[in-house]
């Protein structure tokens with residue numbers, strides 16, 4: 001529904017009310033908005049305020065709320081509640097990007113342009129009017145933006161009766177069948193004629209639009225046209241007509257109303273009364289004129305002051321917000337930096353630990369490798385006892401030591417009997433297992449300080465420290481018996497071996513290893529020769545132990 005014709009609008013609204021129980025909740029909100037518009041058109045702004053607020057706050061429809069805001073903004077301006085008007089204008093400006101429909105955007109821009117124009121902010125008003133041009137909805141024309149632009153230019157004193165902008169707005173609004181806006185544009189034209197002292201042209205315009213103004217019943221236009229008519233007649237010297245029109249204007253005014261139109265009407269009456277020499281009337285009108293003039297001037301300055309105040313508040317809030325957000329940003333950055341520093345030091349610690357662990361692991365591996373190599377260099381790979389070379393080296397060292405302190409030792413040369421048969425009969429792996437088993441059996445009879453080495457194949461050497469000859473024979477025989485008495489169970493087979501042992505002692509051979517070895521080997525040779533599985537000490541002296 002469009003408000004070209006106020007009477008028609010009121011009639012259709014009444015029709016809608018008859019079917020209101022059948023309307024959806026969304027349609028009910030639309031109806032409430034239209035009711036408020038009707039009150040505004042009637043000049044009953046107070047009755048319109050509440051429903052418009054309700055629609056803005058509770059309809060849940062951003063576009064309808066924007067339209068209601070536009071209507072409320074016009075009302076607040078008309079009722080001189082400028083501070084509230086500017087507050088609402090700010091909200092509307094912020095909400096502009098949220099609007100979905102061109103219609104609500106168009107109305108918002110229009111209301112803002114109108115309000116800013118009234119506040120004397122003609123440049124902003126012009127800007128908003130130009131923005132309206134770019135968002136004309138389907139059901140609207142260029143009439144409204146053209147009018148807002150002309151009104152802003154007029155207020156900025158940049159318009160003459162001959163200006164193309166004015167001719168254009170009258171043309172577009174007439175073509176668009178917008179009687180209220182056309183009348184408003186025509187009233188601007190007539191006021192410009194009055195200013196330019198062309199009262200006949202002004203009167204001609206006023207006469208031409210009079211039927212429309214009466215039909216529209218738009219109060220500001222009624223008041224304006226009567227006031228302008230009075231001025232036109234006064235300029236033409238038609239005092240009676242001027243007085244009649246001025247008095248009509250005063251008669252329709254609301255009690256206590258302050259307006260530029262009333263001021264002009266009273267000025268006309270004062271001038272005529274003075275001209276007529278009617279001092280009492282002249283004084284009376286003059287007093288009323290002063291009241292209107294003072295009030296009108298105040299009224300004009302109030303929106304400008306309110307604008308400055310609100311602008312100041314907005315600016316202060318913006319600055320506060322900016323400084324707050326700056327502080328917050330600094331705080332956040334500080335926290336981020338602190339967090340980063342903690343993170344970095346944690347990273348360093350982790351890296352350090354990883355590095356240290358790596359070094360420790362590397363050292364352990366190195367040590368392990370060293371030990372492995374050392375073991376490989378000194379131990380026999382199969383049995384784990386000393387290898388030949390290391391056994392000889394260690395034996396020499398111990399013997400030198402014993403010699404220095406006059407201690408004694410016995411050297412056992414042990415060879416397994418017919419070991420080849422084990423290999424040949426049961427395989428090489430079985431032979432290896434037997435060798436490992438024999439070493440374990442021997443170890444059970446040796447002391448920790450004794451040296452035990454594999455001299456090669458199935459031949460072993462044992463250096464018994466601090467051990468005299470007889471004791472060595474006893475140990476050797478215990479070992480021999482243990483070997484014989486502990487066959488190895490291997491893959492379900494009992495592998496039985498015996499050993500022959502030759503003994504040499506430092507008592508007889510001295511501490512030179514080579515000599516000891518020779519004698520031990522000779523004793524072993526005898527043990528073998530004499531039938532194996534026996535112990536022979538100090539070859540040549542005949543001491544032997546038989547099974």
Ligand SMILES: Nc1nc2c(ncn2[C@@H]2O[C@H](COP(=O)(O)OP(=O)(O)OP(=O)(O)O)[C@@H](O)[C@H]2O)c(=O)[nH]1
Pocket residue numbers: 382415416417418419420421423427428429430431432435456457458528532
């Ligand atoms: N399984 C195994 N056999 C070995 C190893 N070293 C040497 N032999 C074997 O031991 C055997 C020694 O044989 P011989 O020297 O003939 O001596 P024997 O058979 O014990 O006879 P006598 O010593 O005369 O009693 C050989 O068959 C070698 O191959 C070894 O590390 N593992």
